[in-house]
Amino acid sequence: MSQPQRVWKGRGCAAGQFEGEAVVSSQPFGFWQGLDPQTGTVIDKRHDLCGTNVKGKAFAFPYGRGSTGTPGIFLEAVRNGCAPAAIVNVKSEPMIIMCALLAEAFFRVSIPIVDSLEGVPHEVLRSGDRVRIDGSTGVVEVLSRA
Amino acid sequence: MYLTDEEQRILNGECGEPQRLALQVLAKLGEACGAERLVEIASAHLVASSYQIAGEAGIEIYSRLVEQGARVKVRTTSDPGSIDFARWREFKTPAEYAARQLRIAELLDQMGVIPTWTCTPYTTFNVPRFGDHLGWSESSAVVFVNSVIGARTNRLAAYVDLCAALTGRVPYFGLHLTENRRGEVLFELTPDLAADFADHYFPALGYLVGQTVGDKIPVIVGLTRATFDQLKAFGAASAASGSVALYHMVGITPEARTLEEACGGRIPAERITVGTREITAVMEQMGGVTDGPVDVVGIGCPHASIDQMRRYAALLAGQRVHPDTELWVCTNVVVEEMARKMGYVEIIERAGAKLMVGTCHNDCPLQAWGFRRLVTDSGKFAYYTPTTVGTQCVFASTEACIRAAVAGRVERS
Numbered sequence: 001m002s003q004p005q006r007v008w009k010g011r012g013c014a015a016g017q018f019e020g021e022a023v024v025s026s027q028p029f030g031f032w033q034g035l036d037p038q039t040g041t042v043i044d045k046r047h048d049l050c051g052t053n054v055k056g057k058a059f060a061f062p063y064g065r066g067s068t069g070t071p072g073i074f075l076e077a078v079r080n081g082c083a084p085a086a087i088v089n090v091k092s093e094p095m096i097i098m099c100a101l102l103a104e105a106f107f108r109v110s111i112p113i114v115d116s117l118e119g120v121p122h123e124v125l126r127s128g129d130r131v132r133i134d135g136s137t138g139v140v141e142v143l144s145r146a
Numbered sequence: 147m148y149l150t151d152e153e154q155r156i157l158n159g160e161c162g163e164p165q166r167l168a169l170q171v172l173a174k175l176g177e178a179c180g181a182e183r184l185v186e187i188a189s190a191h192l193v194a195s196s197y198q199i200a201g202e203a204g205i206e207i208y209s210r211l212v213e214q215g216a217r218v219k220v221r222t223t224s225d226p227g228s229i230d231f232a233r234w235r236e237f238k239t240p241a242e243y244a245a246r247q248l249r250i251a252e253l254l255d256q257m258g259v260i261p262t263w264t265c266t267p268y269t270t271f272n273v274p275r276f277g278d279h280l281g282w283s284e285s286s287a288v289v290f291v292n293s294v295i296g297a298r299t300n301r302l303a304a305y306v307d308l309c310a311a312l313t314g315r316v317p318y319f320g321l322h323l324t325e326n327r328r329g330e331v332l333f334e335l336t337p338d339l340a341a342d343f344a345d346h347y348f349p350a351l352g353y354l355v356g357q358t359v360g361d362k363i364p365v366i367v368g369l370t371r372a373t374f375d376q377l378k379a380f381g382a383a384s385a386a387s388g389s390v391a392l393y394h395m396v397g398i399t400p401e402a403r404t405l406e407e408a409c410g411g412r413i414p415a416e417r418i419t420v421g422t423r424e425i426t427a428v429m430e431q432m433g434g435v436t437d438g439p440v441d442v443v444g445i446g447c448p449h450a451s452i453d454q455m456r457r458y459a460a461l462l463a464g465q466r467v468h469p470d471t472e473l474w475v476c477t478n479v480v481v482e483e484m485a486r487k488m489g490y491v492e493i494i495e496r497a498g499a500k501l502m503v504g505t506c507h508n509d510c511p512l513q514a515w516g517f518r519r520l521v522t523d524s525g526k527f528a529y530y531t532p533t534t535v536g537t538q539c540v541f542a543s544t545e546a547c548i549r550a551a552v553a554g555r556v557e558r559s
Contacts, residue, residue: 013178033533037201066389068283071304072199079203093361094320097178098171098303105171106207106305 004141010117012138014100016110018086030065040082059084066095164216168309176317190311193283194304195224208253219314263504264478281310286382328410335368336421349525352380356388383525433539446476447524459490467498468554
């Protein structure tokens with residue numbers, strides 16, 4: 001197992017393990033009207049990640065902008081294999097946590113969610129970083145820098 | 147989290163797989179949100195009833211649950227669908243799209259959901275009482291029943307609402323607890339604004355408040371009266387531009403007989419003054435009026451009440467909607483039937499407007515129309531339609547909306 005360069009401790013909001021690439025934004029994100037569930041591409045024209053694909057990646061954004069329809073889009077992405085595989089927030093609102101719980105219940109897909117890191121996610125993580133995330137312990141490790 | 151014996155039995159699978167799965171989701175959500183237990187609910191309302199939200203994932207989930215014998219345990223109603231079930235061809239909905247919505251309807255029916263297809267179920271068969279615990283989603287309905295009725299529900303997400311319906315329970319946190327229902331941000335209206343508060347200022351103020359507070363609980367001071375529909379319009383706008391799930395209007399809403407009561411005895415430090423200048427500025431942001439043609443006018447968001455139908459009929463009597471403009475009046479099937487009996491539907495349709503029942507501009511695929519400019523009196527439409535319908539939006543009073551539909555254009559007066 002590779003040695004992490006940096007380790008941050010946060011709160012585990014949804015269980016699961018992830019190791020892979022991070023996609024990081026400093027802007028809040030809403031999946032409803034924000035993600036194309038057929039591809040995993042960000043489609044919100046007002047968002048700085050518009051055009052970026054988050055499929056299979058650890059998606060870090062400060063807060064969710066949560067319409068109650070959020071899990072509709074999220075689970076459609078999960079079903080298509082196009083959802084992010086982990087989420088890191090400054091604060092994870094219940095809407096985002098619900099998405100992970102539903103993905104696990106209905107599609108047996110674990111999407112770890114961690115919030116309340118000691119550092120601000122979009123300051124301590126960079127797009128392209130290789131990270132390991134444990135959704136139970138809330139530990140986020142940077143394995144290699146972009 | 148504490149579970150009763152019955153809940154433990156459900157979790158052990160003794161009441162079938164759908165209930166087990168649903169309770170597992172609710173228990174985990176409760177744990178993540180610091181709930182000590184679950185609470186029984188009087189009713190549920192489902193937002194993933196539209197194909198636009200549920201998609202193929204929803205159909206897969208519902209099909210599996212139906213196969214496993216899922217039935218709702220409490221009174222449960224459906225949010226708008228993605229088609230007008232009677233007129234989808236008139237609205238140019240593709241047949242294969244309509245078929246997927248009809249499949250969802252069939253599945254919800256098999257689970258015992260009351261097919262109200264409305265964002266205002268509280269005008270039909272789902273009327274909560276003060277203090278009832280509920281498992282509702284649909285942001286505009288959540289804010290209405292919390293604020294105007296004094297029932298208690300968090301903003302549940304799509305499918306979590308179904309978990310609530312299947313088990314008759316939700317995790318006991320957030321707005322279910324009295325201490326979390328206290329007002330947090332104070333909005334004081336200037337006397338000159340309050341004295342001359344026009345009907346369409348309600349959604350405008352809601353939009354401003356939502357934008358300012360996010361998901362905090364606003365308290366509005368300075369208004370002395372508001373109708374059912376004005377409170378509905380205010381709340382819907384605040385829940386769209388922000389995530390407001392509960393507001394208090396001192397002297398108007400039931401948990402705010404006084405400012406003290408609205409704030410649970412602790413008057414918030416954060417005070418914001420709203421005057422005519424602020425209201426004018428937010429209306430400009432929602433969609434300022436610039437001279438030019440209009441393709442489509444949307445009224446009835448949230449779904450129109452019988453009072454609104456009467457008003458629309460009075461405004462449209464003897465008028466004719468411009469041939470290049472569509473005027474769509476969104477409502478639910480219960481109000482439609484009553485409005486038909488009372489002669490309003492005939493007047494509205496004779497004027498060339500269309501009733502859009504059980505859905506709305508926001509929930510329906512409208513690409514085939516190629517609309518460029520929409521006029522609406524709804525703060526929620528103003529927030530969403532630039533994305534959902536892909537139009538430029540103009541926000542105006544109900545009267546101005548109808549004038550625009552008749553003239554086929556708007557003009558800055």
